[in-house]
Amino acid sequence: MSTEISLDQSQTGPWEGRKLALGVTYGKMMMWFFLLSDAFTFSAFLTGYGYFRFISTTWPNPEVVFQSVPVVAAHGAPLVFVGIMTFILIASSLTMVLAVEAGHRHDNNAVKKFMVYTVVGGLMFLSCQAYEWNHLIHQGLKLGLTAGDFAYETELAEAQHHAHHGAEAEEAHSDAHHAEANHELSAEAKGWIAERRIFYPVVLTDADGKEHEIWDANTEGDKGFELPVVSEPILDKHGVAYMDRAGNYVNPEGYEVALPSGETTQFGNLFFFITGFHGFHVFTGVLILIIIMINVFKGTYIKRGHYEMVEKVGLYWHFVDLVWVFVFTLFYLI
Amino acid sequence: MAHEHHESFISKYIFSQDHKMIARQYLITGIFMGFVGGFLSIFFRLQLGWDGIDFTWLNGLFGNYLSSNFNEATGDVSYVLAPDKYLALVTMHGTILVFFVLTAGLSGTFSNLLIPLQIGARDMASPFLNMLSYWFFFLSTVIMLVSLFIETGPASAGWTIYPPLSALPKAIPGSGLGMTLWLASMAIFIASSLMGALNYISTVLNMRTKGLSMKKLPLTIWAFFLTAILGTLSFPVLFSAALLLIFDRSFGTSFYLDGIYLADGGVLDKTGGSPILFQHLFWFLGHPEVYIILMPALGITSEVISTNARKPIFGYKAMVISLLGISVLSFIVWGHHMFVTGMNPFLGSIFMIVTLIIAVPSAIKTFNYLATLWKGNIHFTNGMMFAIGLVSLFISGGLTGIWLGNAAIDIPLHNTYFVVAHFHIVMGASAIFGMFSGVYHWFPKMFGRMMDKKLGYIHFWLTFISVYLVFFPMHFIGLAGVPRRYYAFTNFDFADDFLDLNKFITYAAILGFAAQFVFLYNFIKSAISGEKAVKNPWRANTLEWSTEVNPGHGNWVGAIPSVYRGPHEYSKPGVDRDFLPQWISEEDLNQAVDYDSEDHDPIKRDVPSTTQNEESVTE
Amino acid sequence: MKQHFIHNNQNGIDLHCFLGGMHKHASKNHFMKKSILLRIFSLFLTVFLLSNLALASTEHAVKEENSDQQSEQIQSENWAKAPNPQNLEEKKISRYAINKQLEQGQANSSQSLTGYIVIIAILVLLIFGGIGAVMKDVQKMTGQKDTTNYNKINGGLMLGFLVLMLVGVFYEIVIHGKYVRLDSSSEHGQAIDNMLIVTLLITGFVFLITQIVLFIFAYKYQYNEKRKALYYPENDKLEILWTVVPAIVLTALVLFGFRTWNNTMIYHENRGKDYTAEAYPYQVELFAYQFGWNFRYPGPDGILGKYDYRLIDPATNPMGIDFSDPASKDDIVTRDLKMPKMELSRFVMRSRDVLHAAHFPDFNAQIYCIPNTQTEFHIKPLYTTTEKRAMENNADYNFELACNQICGASHFNMRQTVEVLDVDEFNKWASSQKAAFNGTEEVDDTQLSMTE
Secondary structure: OOOEOOOHHHOOOOOOOOOOOOOOOHHHHHHHHHHHHHHHHHHHHHHHHHHHHHHOOOOOOHHHHOOOEOOOEOOOOOOHHHHHHHHHHHHHHHHHHHHHHHHHOOOHHHHHHHHHHHHHHHHHHHHHHHHHHHHHHHHOOOOOOOHHHHOOOOHHHHHHHHHHHHHHHHHHHHHHHHHHHOOOOOHHHHHHHHHHOOOOOEEEEOOOOOEEEEEOOEOOOOOOOOOOEEOOOOOOOOOOOEEOOOOOEEOOOOOEEEOOOHHHHHHHHHHHHHHHHHHHHHHHHHHHHHHHHHHHHHOHHHHHOOOHHHHHHHHHHHHHHHHHHHHHHHHHHO | OOOOOOOOHHHHHHOOOOHHHHHHHHHHHHHHHHHHHHHHHHHHHHHHHOOOOOOHHHHHHHHHHEEEEEEOOOOEEEEEEOHHHHHHHHHHHHHHHHHHHHHHHHHHHHHHHHHHHHHOOOOOOOHHHHHHHHHHHHHHHHHHHHHOOOOOOOOOOOOOOOOOOOOOOOOOHHHOHHHHHHHHHHHHHHHHHHHHHHHHHHHHHHOOOOOOOHHHOOHHHHHHHHHHHHHHHHHHHHHHHHHHHHHHHHOOOOOOOOOOEEOOOEEOOOOOOOHHHHHHHHHHHHHHHHHHHHHHHHHHHHHHHHHHHOOOOOOHHHHHHHHHHHHHHHHHOHHHHOHHHOOOHHHHHHHHHHHHHOHHHHHHHHHHHHHHHOOOOEOOOHHHHHHHHHHHHHHHHHHHHHHHHOHHHHHHHOOEHHHHHHHHHHHHHHHHHHHHHHHHHHHHHHHOEOOOHHHHHHHHHHHHHHHHHHHHHHHHHHHOOOEOOOOOOOOOOOOHHHHHHHHHHHHHHHHHHHHHHHHHHHHHHHHHHOOEOOOOOOOOOOHHHHOOOOOOOOOOOOOOOOOOEOOOOEOOOOOOOOEOOOOOOHHHHHOOOOOOOOOOOOOOOOOOOOOOOOOOOOO | OHHHHHHHHHHOOHHHHHOOOOOOOOOHHHHHHHHHHHHHHHHHHHHHHHHHHHHHHHHHHHHHHHOOOOHHHHHHHHHHHOOOOOOOOOOOOOHHHHHHHHHHHHHHHHHHHHHHHHHHHHHHHHHHHHHHHHHHHHHHHHOOOOOOOHHHHHHHHHHHHHHHHHHHHHHHHHHHHHHOOOOOOEHHHHHHHHHHHHHHHHHHHHHHHHHHHHHHHHHHOEOOOOOOOOOOOOOHHHHHHHHHHHHHHHHHHHHHHHHHHHHHHOOHHHOOOOOOOOOOOEEEEEEEEOOEEEEEEOOOOOOOOOEOHHHOEOOOEOOOEOOOOHHHHHOEEEOOEEEEOOOOEEEEEEEOOOOEEEEEHHHOEEEEEEEOEOEEEEEOEOOOHHHHHHHHOOOOOOEEEEEOOOOOHHHHHOOEEEEEEOHHHHHHHHHHOOOOEOOOOOEOHHHHOOOO
16 A cells, blocks of 8 residues: 555545545534434443343333323223324424425425424423323332332331340330321322332232232233222231222232332333433423524524534434334333 | 634633643643542552551541551550541542543543644634533542542542442442542543544544545544544443442432342342442443553554654554454453453353454554564654553553453452553553653644653653552562452461562652652643744654644644645655655655755745635534 | 733743743843752752651651560551451451561561662652753753763663563562462362463563564664665565464463363353252352351251341341241351362352452452352362461461452451361361251351351
8 A cells, every 4th residue: 555645636535635524514423423422321221221121030011010091091001102102202203304304495484393393292202201200100110119118017127126126116116117007097098008009010929839920919910810809908917908900909818928029129210210311311302402493483594504403403303212212112012 | 824813811721712722731630630640549559568557647638538546555646548548549549540641631632632733624623512521521620639538538449439339338438428429520521521522533534634535644543533432432331330320329229239238227228230230331431441541542652653763654554453443342342351240151251252352453553563663763752762661561561461351360360469460551551651652742732842851761761660660560469369459468368478569569659650750840841941842843744743833723824734645654765854744745845845944943834825715624 | 911912822832921930031041040940949849758758658667677576566566556447347367477577577677778779769860860950951051062862872771671671570570479379279270270371471472572572673773864764664464474373372362261261160060950969069158248258058958048138137147048948947157168178169159238259369269249149159179278288388378268349448358268178077067067047047146256
């Protein structure tokens, strides 16, 4: 390879200097590389999800966890709502594409229109996500579940108290605890206990040692298995009450609860963390979209002569959408 | 075309958007942090040399690092370094030197300085983003330094901050506020690094001057470019790992925690997590990180050796392919830091195979350096000394890497002083030598003056000798099985054989640290009143030497030169001089323009500013 | 003021101006005088700081020389000096270490001498450097040029350094080579040692050749006006040669290592079998905590029972054994680690709080201890402790277990001796141990105190 080229003027390829090597301006190049780095950030989180998911023997069943649609149905509609959310986000990506295309045609009014649609789509997605979070938190799934959330008071914890505090203190202590667990509670509080104590999955072991995985004490997890319905919440020896899907209290007597392992905890941690991180990106995306939209309304890009800023924001928005597809696939479908 | 706009003091020196000023800012911050990190190491080396050494004289400033002892026999109260604060010192030493000096101080300085100058651009693609990247770095420096002085101490779980130790303040005090500050500082640091990398990548791709194809790029630019890509892809994963750790510490999650009972806290009710996940995420950055540190040093070495040996770098193509090979392979070898974590042995085998493959490009580079020296005509400038030192250290350190890359050998050697010796020689010595080499070589470009040669030689020889004296014996300590991060060697039969050797190493370390003051003195004195530089003091070929001695905004007065050949045309047959710069055209050659008439007067460029505004092809 | 800035701007000598005082237009003499004063001042400052440092460090060495050489005295000194580890564990100083210190007490004087020599060497260098710098200023003032041929000096130094380096490497190997363990006391360890030796030979050979070539080239090809360097930018054949040869060598190392690694970690002969009492008659659970070790033996039934971290209580059930599992009821919990010679012991490791690592330098064995998760390593010792003591010619020699993953303040203090016994003695010992379960789901604590 000769390092001396005398007739450089004849070199005209894209890598010969004084040219845009990859055909994009530096602004867009920076956006692409930034998105690449952000992709690695999300990949790290999703890899973490994969790590936990695939070293676990059980894992919450998304079809049971995510089975409500706002207003329309409290349960029985597995994955419908998330489908709606995904549709909204993809549609907003579509309107963004149209905005960019309109920008190429220098059609400012069309750009305005489509950007408005995109922003609206983004805001709708955020509201849906907020609703989903709210619903799940009410159900008891949250970030930072601890062992203590899974049962009100365990035999093991009692043993610990006994060891540390001695018998009398233990009695007084457990009285106080049992008072709380007492049936003389306001209806609200009862409802709170009942709902709050149910987590996914719960494994009941019957006297023969057979295990039944249950979800809200319904038959979804384990076909043909049902608990008898009662009118008041009955707490098992761990202080847990159970409700079936229709909202009736059921009697867990005769069954041994297997204290749930860390899978549910991790599901909760990962779900809120990753969808939260993604939601944060959607939020900042919406903010940036609004800023650029204001510029479009002001006519900044007409003056500038090109709509490249709209393109760059579009890139970011498409990235956010693409990440959502992966998140949604991993959490809801796999 | 000099910029005539008025600049205030603030916009010129503080919030400068000029890449050269930013390079100087990075350098000065990097040097300062280097001294801080070195000082911390002397602190803990004193403890290792003399177990229980009395540090009462430090009580005023660093009292939070000391614990007191009452000696019943003599009735004295003395202050010794507390064992958990020993770990704090070791942690901060590692963090500061790896990230703040060797990543930001090395890449930040030289990428900023050289990329626009060597590729023929007026400045970076986005000077504003560049400025932000420095100030984010500065902010992260401040936060990290602040953490040194808080009462519970700075982060103390090793620079690798494995949870659960780093997640639980009750496990070690430094994992409280100190760890929080560490994480905050690193999050900002990663943002800074990313901003810098975006600039470097787009500038190299988009703003090369006419005639400068990728095949004619100086090897420094190739190195900085690939380093930036590596950083873009790997730092986010550290960011993720850190973010998950932040949530584990402060928001009740349990990504890394499972089944823990603390003596001072009872059963932790966190379940489901895995400390090994952290290690995977951390080392996914951790391994590319060491190449992010090493590649710029290697790039600088290529340039300095070629220029000072007056020979083209041997095998330019092979050098570039090696850099590419190292970059790609660095992403798939991270597991070699985790051989003994209990991972599936099959996975361990895969990592072992790939790790040993990555030794091949490094070997190619070393042989190429040797071949470049062969039959050269070597000027022993200060930069060249350090470059040769780097090659020697890279050989020594790289070869011990082959030991550690072999999973079976890693079983007894993991986390011992053998590893400490390996990474210090290959990072703490080799890469730092690259940085010194660059500073000496490009000092004329940064400050318009030359550094003092004699002081430079003293600095080199003292540092080079002390580096070998400090780290070579550590291999033996490691082979005997002595673990790293040990406060004292007195408690194990197999370790207390080395109490004397520790003293020797400490003396050598003090010598090495003292030698750096020679450099500091030289640096400051030369910047203020060193001998004025000429335009091309090293008679080099690359584009940065075609500017004025102190280039202003826009780098070139007049048009940006075009490039006509590769950067290593030294001692070319048929050419009068022993160098042939990239910017000398055929016509210049035909007209026998004497591009080597050096004097204290820079060559006047008689090319007026052209009407064609050669703004690079950006918006 | 504005003018001033623009003027300096063009020359870019910014630092110069804003550090104040040294204005570019000052007289040359004034300038020189200031720089000489600056040099002398900085020299004194450095000397002052370094001597403080030297005094602080050598003070201790001097103290050691003068101290009484009684074993108890040293022990109490050490004990008094020892910062209290985090959870008040005793600082475990081996008798062997104390005796070594007694011997070394005499050797200390030579060590502080080394220190003084180094300090003096630094000072001499600085003084000469300072003088040299002053001389250079004088030369500048009188207009003489510095005609020293630094190239020649440095070229010579390169060669000198090579000699020094080779001598140093040789010296190190002679002096400290004996501490390198190349006769591992475990079966797989011997294979790892072989791997180590092969790697040493290969890398040592490459190290010697490349360093010699580097420094000789540096010396031989120093700048010579009459010579022109050889323009030799590439040779693809050569590149391929030194790509392929390392690749082949490394492939050989990989294959060798692959085999050694698998033999150590995958335990072929028992692959696929469950961890039953028949397949693994000797099992131990290592339990690491801040800052010590507990050990659990499976007892007569040969099975280690279940554990549950929620049951951990340092006083009554330090390892969190779940006594509702019948296999746990005969488990033995101790703070002694004993192994049978020439039998494969299956170690399972676990930690109570943070990451620890079980590191047996004698056996070339190491693996992390993770909270609530078990990792596994198999060791087959080749010598009993008694035999090893005879081999080492040291009646106080012990196999040791150290923690090798940073785990908190007393990370350096988690010492455990390992005793290897003949199979019969081991079985006798094991059957004489009491089960941990004493009927009330608590652990019998008579075996919890350290016996060695």
